[in-house]
Amino acid sequence: MRKSRIAVPDSSDNSALKVVGELKQDILTGYFQPGEKLKMTRLKARYQVGVSPLREALSQLLIEQLVVVENQRGFKVHPVSREEMLDIYATRAEIEALCIGLAVEKGDxxxxxxxLAAAHTMxxxxxxxxxxxxxxxxRHQAFHTAIAQGCNSPTLLQVRRSLYEKASRYRNLWLKKNMANSAVFDANQKEHQLLIDALLAGNGDTARELIRQHLLSPSRALEQTPGLEELAG
Amino acid sequence: MRKSRIAVPDSSDNSALKVVGELKQDILTGYFQPGEKLKMTRLKARYQVGVSPLREALSQLLIEQLVVVENQRGFKVHPVSREEMLDIYATRAEIEALCIGLAVEKGDxxxxxxxLAAAHTMxxxxxxxxxxxxxxxxRHQAFHTAIAQGCNSPTLLQVRRSLYEKASRYRNLWLKKNMANSAVFDANQKEHQLLIDALLAGNGDTARELIRQHLLSPSRALEQTPGLEELAG
DNA sequence: TAACTATTAAATATCGATAAATTAAAATAG
DNA sequence: CTATTTTAATTTATCGATATTTAATAGTTA
Incomplete structure (x- = not known):
């Protein structure tokens, strides 16, 4: 089986790069809470490395906006806000629509x-x-990635991935507080076939509108949940 | 007068953050050539800091794809290629069109x-x-940024800025080898008024098509220049 | 008790030193 | 003379130590 989409530490990587993956995972899954201070002593203990690789890893996540830094006051997990969540999801929907529009034009x-292969697996x-x-x-994500790949633009796909990660953070935080009905996220499975139909028919506009709705429904669900801000604690 | 759009080192920033700005500038302007090895001894001498802040700064530029790293073999300036240039410019055109489309909808x-203020200044x-x-x-960039701001999406504007920086690197490298006729870049000044007209008239589709052409013309010019790859040397 | 100050403790940012790895140069063999 | 091995010199990646800054605590005065 192929390796997962998420980067996995390679033995040829240095300590910083290895720690980037673990730290990112810990933030995306909510092991480290939004806004939480990331003390070096704790990070050293958890990842078994010194401060140098840690600061390098944090510097990378800084640009990816998963952590924030304040001079002489160290690093914190990037806080969450309803506002940012809506912005990320909205942007993500537009970017995905863009990928799909281009993919319909260029896809072979x-x-x-x-x-079809990814749809089957899903x-x-x-x-x-x-x-x-x-x-x-x-598998769901692999399916959507297979579609987006058709745009054939590494630059655009890079943007897409970064937005997916940020969005999945909100998704995970929400799931943590609402274990029960992940159904609300996945109720839209039927839309997948409609999407495939539109794509294979070369109907870009329809596909774009479908994907917009598909990607915005989770954010609509999240928006209505009370106390998103309290996820920060 | 307001500060420039480009981040300027603040006294409250740490060494790494200060060096990020300078190093980025040196790469964008071509002081460090594409593919060039970035040896710590040289960087230390140039920026007057130790290796720790340097590696943190490089780690940030790593995610921004302005440098690349290979384990135990240090950092290099991200190489250029005709392929990447075209991809960046094409993506940038789509993102800018996206910003403008949203701005026409939401702009107040x-x-x-x-x-109008930015146009005047320009x-x-x-x-x-x-x-x-x-x-x-x-000023040209300030004008286009003023337009894009209307989309009112920090996330999207962040993507836009990152793409602008990567594109401006190619632009600068090209200018370095072709000091004479920067006219080819700026021949499109007349298009600005057309763009403003379309925007104020609320004609999003026209504005989007105008900006696509506006942003793609430099890449068409660059594409035809011989020996882009040799800029790497 | 509240507000302010002084003192102590904790944490960060950075440097210099060191071990491991790579590259360059010299030496040796075919 | 070319190719391979050995040796030396660079260079990187990381750690531990230190100066500086921030946060916490105790103490003081009104």
């Missing part, structure tokens, strides 16, 4: 095949959503 | 006023283009 047979896991939501989200 | 009176400098191209580019 290989692209179409990739979509559907096969359809009834396991509740069993292993992590794995389902992986 | 203040937004319109900001555009036009006042119209005949000084050859005298001080740097300053003109600053």
């Amino acid at each position: 047979d290989e692209w179409e095949a990739g979509i 559907h096969k896991f359809g009834d396991m959503v509740d069993k292993d939501p992590q794995e389902w989200e992986r | 009176d203040e937004w319109e006023a900001g555009i 036009h006042k400098f119209g005949d000084m283009v050859d005298k001080d191209p740097q300053e003109w580019e600053r």
Whole structure:
């Protein structure tokens, strides 16, 4: 089986790069809470490295806006806000629509095949959503990535990935407080087939509008949940 | 007068953050050539700091894709390629069009006023283009930023800025080898008024198409220049 | 008790030193 | 003379130590 989409530490990586992956995961999954201070002593203990690699890793996450820094006051996990969440999801929807529009124009047979393959892998896991939501989200994302790949623009895909990570942070934080009904996120599975139909028919405008709705529905759900800000504590 | 758009080192910043700005400038302007190895001894001498802040700064530019790193082999300036240039410019055109489309929808009176103000500042400098191209580019960019601001999305504007920086690197590298006719870049000044007209008229589609052409013309010019790859040396 | 100051403790940012790895140069063999 | 191995010199990546800054605590005065 292929390696997961998420970067996995390679033995040829240095300490900083290895720690970037773990630290990012810990922030995205909410092990470190939004706004939480990231003390060096704790990070050293957790990742078994010195301050130098840690500061390098944090410097990278700084640009990715997963942490913030204040001079002489160290690093903190980037705080969350309803405002930022809506902005990220809205931007993500536009970027995804852009990818899809370009993909319909440029996509070739290989692209179409990739979509169908990813759709198959995803559907096969359809009834396991509740069993292993992590794995389902992986396949779901692989499906959408297969579509976006068709735009054939590394630069644009890079932007797309960065936004996905930020959004998935909000998604994870929400799931942590609402274990029960992840259904609200995944109720939109039927939309996938509509999307595929539009794509293979070369109907870019329809596909773009479908994906916009598809990506905005989680943020609408999150928006209505009370106390998003309290996730910060 | 307001501070320039480019981040300027603040006394409250740490060494790493100060060095990020200088190092970025040195890469964007081509003081450090594409692909060039960035040896710590040289960087230490140039920026008067130790390796710790340097590695932190480089770690940030790593994510911004202005440098690359190889384990145990240090940092290099991110290499250039015709392919990447075209991809960056194409993506930038799409993102800018996206910003403008949203801005036309959401923009208010203040937004319109900001555009006219920036246009005035830019036009006042119209005949000084050859005298001080740097300053003109600053005003030109301020004009386009004033327009994009209307989208009112920090996330999207962040993406936009990152792409602008990468593109301006190619622009600077090209200018370095072709001091003479920066005219080819700026021949499109007339398009600005057309753009303003479309924006104030609320004609989003026209504005989007105008900006696409506006942003793609430099890349078409660059594409035709012989030996872009040799800029790496 | 509240507000301010002094003192102590904790944490950060940075440097210099060191071990590991890479590159360059010299030496040796075929 | 070319190719391979050995040796030396650079260079990187990381740690531990230190100066400086911030936060916490105790003490003082009104």
